[in-house]
Amino acid sequence: MDQYRHFDELVNLEQGTIAREIFVDEDIYNQELEKVFTRAWLFVGHESQVPEPGDFFTSRMGTESVILTRDFENKIHVLLNNCTHRGMKVCLYDEGNSATFTCPFHAWSFAPDGKLVGVPHENELYSHVLEKDKWALIEVAKMENYKGSIWATWDKTAPDFFTYLGSAKAHLDLALDSLDGSEGGTEVFGGVHKWISPCNWKVPAENFCGDSYHNPSHISVDMIGIGPSAGQGEKGRRDNELADAQHVWVSFPGGHGIHSALKPENNAYIESYKDNPIVEEYYRHCYEERQKRLGDDARLVPFVGTIFPNTSYHGRQPRALCAWHPNGPESAEIWRFFLVDKGAPKEVKDMLRRYYMRYSGPAGMTEQDDMENWNYATAGSRGTIANRLPYNYQQSQNIHKINDPVPGLVSTQMTEENARQYYKCWSSYMQDKSWDEIMSHPAQVKDERI
Amino acid sequence: MNEIKPSKLERNIDYFTLRQEVEEFLYDEAETLDQREFSAWLEMLSEDLTYFMPLRRNVKYGDHAERENTREGEDISWFEEDKWTLSKRVDQIFTEKHWAEEPLSRVCHMISNVQLLSAAPNVASAEEVTSKCRFLIYQNRVETESYFFVGKRTDTLRKEAGDWKLLRREIILDQNVLLAKNLTVFF
Numbered sequence: 001m002d003q004y005r006h007f008d009e010l011v012n013l014e015q016g017t018i019a020r021e022i023f024v025d026e027d028i029y030n031q032e033l034e035k036v037f038t039r040a041w042l043f044v045g046h047e048s049q050v051p052e053p054g055d056f057f058t059s060r061m062g063t064e065s066v067i068l069t070r071d072f073e074n075k076i077h078v079l080l081n082n083c084t085h086r087g088m089k090v091c092l093y094d095e096g097n098s099a100t101f102t103c104p105f106h107a108w109s110f111a112p113d114g115k116l117v118g119v120p121h122e123n124e125l126y127s128h129v130l131e132k133d134k135w136a137l138i139e140v141a142k143m144e145n146y147k148g149s150i151w152a153t154w155d156k157t158a159p160d161f162f163t164y165l166g167s168a169k170a171h172l173d174l175a176l177d178s179l180d181g182s183e184g185g186t187e188v189f190g191g192v193h194k195w196i197s198p199c200n201w202k203v204p205a206e207n208f209c210g211d212s213y214h215n216p217s218h219i220s221v222d223m224i225g226i227g228p229s230a231g232q233g234e235k236g237r238r239d240n241e242l243a244d245a246q247h248v249w250v251s252f253p254g255g256h257g258i259h260s261a262l263k264p265e266n267n268a269y270i271e272s273y274k275d276n277p278i279v280e281e282y283y284r285h286c287y288e289e290r291q292k293r294l295g296d297d298a299r300l301v302p303f304v305g306t307i308f309p310n311t312s313y314h315g316r317q318p319r320a321l322c323a324w325h326p327n328g329p330e331s332a333e334i335w336r337f338f339l340v341d342k343g344a345p346k347e348v349k350d351m352l353r354r355y356y357m358r359y360s361g362p363a364g365m366t367e368q369d370d371m372e373n374w375n376y377a378t379a380g381s382r383g384t385i386a387n388r389l390p391y392n393y394q395q396s397q398n399i400h401k402i403n404d405p406v407p408g409l410v411s412t413q414m415t416e417e418n419a420r421q422y423y424k425c426w427s428s429y430m431q432d433k434s435w436d437e438i439m440s441h442p443a444q445v446k447d448e449r450i
Numbered sequence: 451m452n453e454i455k456p457s458k459l460e461r462n463i464d465y466f467t468l469r470q471e472v473e474e475f476l477y478d479e480a481e482t483l484d485q486r487e488f489s490a491w492l493e494m495l496s497e498d499l500t501y502f503m504p505l506r507r508n509v510k511y512g513d514h515a516e517r518e519n520t521r522e523g524e525d526i527s528w529f530e531e532d533k534w535t536l537s538k539r540v541d542q543i544f545t546e547k548h549w550a551e552e553p554l555s556r557v558c559h560m561i562s563n564v565q566l567l568s569a570a571p572n573v574a575s576a577e578e579v580t581s582k583c584r585f586l587i588y589q590n591r592v593e594t595e596s597y598f599f600v601g602k603r604t605d606t607l608r609k610e611a612g613d614w615k616l617l618r619r620e621i622i623l624d625q626n627v628l629l630a631k632n633l634t635v636f637f
Contacts, residue, residue, distance in 0.1 A: 096509055189525055226538055231534070
């Protein structure tokens with residue numbers, strides 16, 4: 001039980017402090033792989049990456065390789081990419097189409113639904129012994145295809161995906177729905193950014209769950225202007241679409257944290273994407289359509305968020321889903337999938353693609369500076385003397401409302417509440433708490449599930 | 451699409467003379483970058499520049515020519531940009547607030563295996579020339595960070611008012627998961 005009390009001391013919400021060791025300690029990291037990553041819902045990929053039967057996309061859950069497949073009955077599966085005979089990867093490709101996955105080691109072969117369908121010399125060598133149906137590729141316990149985004153968990157006792165998301169769903173929707181407000185309709189561009197960043201995986205997850213205080217990281221891009229109207233001389237790293245909006249920082253049971261914004265009642269369109277009149281016109285049109293379709297609900301517009309534990313989204317400028325894969329205590333393997341409306345005109349897709357590339361990832365002018373800070377903040381969690389002082393998470397402590405003006409634990413000023421709740425939830429996982437307990441923080445928030 | 455066939459140009463005195471001109475340009479450019487003369491480097495780029503670096507994927511043999519690299523004009527890549535964007539990258543360094551390059555990294559470009567692929571209208575009096583080379587770029591950052599970027603480049607130079615300018619650069623980095631936290635170096 002001592003080990004459990006330990007986590008309450010490491011994440012001390014009363015004081016608003018978090019111990020540095022949770023970002024560097026090897027033992028804590030190894031426990032996370034078991035206690036967090038085998039239980040929580042993880043983002044795997046997008047159905048648009050496997051449009052045809054036999055299509056596959058190789059992804060990752062925690063530190064382990066998985067294959068997202070579409071079988072010949074059009075059903076999507078998420079399978080551990082690990083031969084049940086000797087552990088070799090049965091798929092070494094990033095993507096493709098195949099009727100079977102044949103292990104290169106001893107040639108056991110598996111169908112896209114995971115079933116073991118071929119064993120060399122089966123009759124002579126395994127007669128009456130091998131029960132092939134018991135040796136399928138390990139499949140996730142639960143999978144959800146939510147508006148094209150594929151999520152999975154290894155825990156059959158986990159709450160269903162919508163219970164898990166709770167009211168964070170309305171915010172994730174802002175990234176997954178079409179710009180005109182119709183449900184879903186998004187796809188991912190070909191090409192997934194994958195890179196190794198020397199930071200603990202929780203550092204960027206926290207960064208995206210509502211750390212809007214880190215703006216000084218991006219002063220250089222804000223000075224020079226790289227947004228979709230930068231060619232017209234606009235400064236900043238994005239258009240100022242939220243200029244008249246009330247920003248909201250919201251945390252939810254299950255540890256999710258988001259930063260969105262509520263436009264004023266008149267919900268006026270703010271001209272953006274000025275570098276290309278076709279794109280500007282498209283966004284204006286979609287904005288008006290969305291308002292007609294959703295009415296007052298259209299006032300909610302996205303910024304960023306993290307779905308616990310390691311999936312984050314950018315909602316609009318840019319627009320992407322990102323997984324911060326654990327890769328050792330001081331290393332993350334980061335995968336980013338860029339979203340776009342399936343039906344957007346070519347000009348819009350091209351402009352967005354180019355904007356996404358100059359904004360995000362290791363070649364992105366904005367995120368490069370994040371990467372530098374995540375790197376050395378992780379390294380700074382290591383020192384013996386440094387470790388005597390925990391990190392300060394007191395920003396806007398005890399300043400929040402419940403379900404006002406949106407469902408959840410809400411702050412209308414910049415806050416570290418989302419981070420506090422994120423780590424509170426993390427500490428619940430680390431203490432092996434039940435799903436009921438995990439889903440009961442923040443306690444005051446009555447979840448209004450849809 | 452991205453793997454250009456070995457050079458078929460005849461090896462004669464015109465070829466070697468032109469190759470030497472191209473090499474001189476590429477070495478000058480590398481020197482300019484390694485000396486952090488970023489504004490001077492921008493001067494070496496055509497206003498019509500395309501600067502492209504695809505992602506590299508693991509795909510089945512036989513699919514590699516078509517599917518190994520992400521497509522220019524269609525997919526997400528590492529870079530698909532123009533001179534405006536590269537100028538922004540230089541401006542960003544000049545703000546002194548670009549934390550990923552503040553303080554500046556120590557960067558060393560090595561260029562080798564230069565071969566000419568094509569020249570127009572001809573090798574003897576070229577106005578435009580496409581060459582291929584290998585690059586090995588070493589980046590050392592802050593105290594002990596170091597990264598190696600190794601791959602192939604296909605460069606098109608165009609003569610503008612008597613000077614060679616870089617018109618098109620395609621960078622084939624030989625990595626799948628990027629092994630560096632950032633791509634702040636110019637290739």
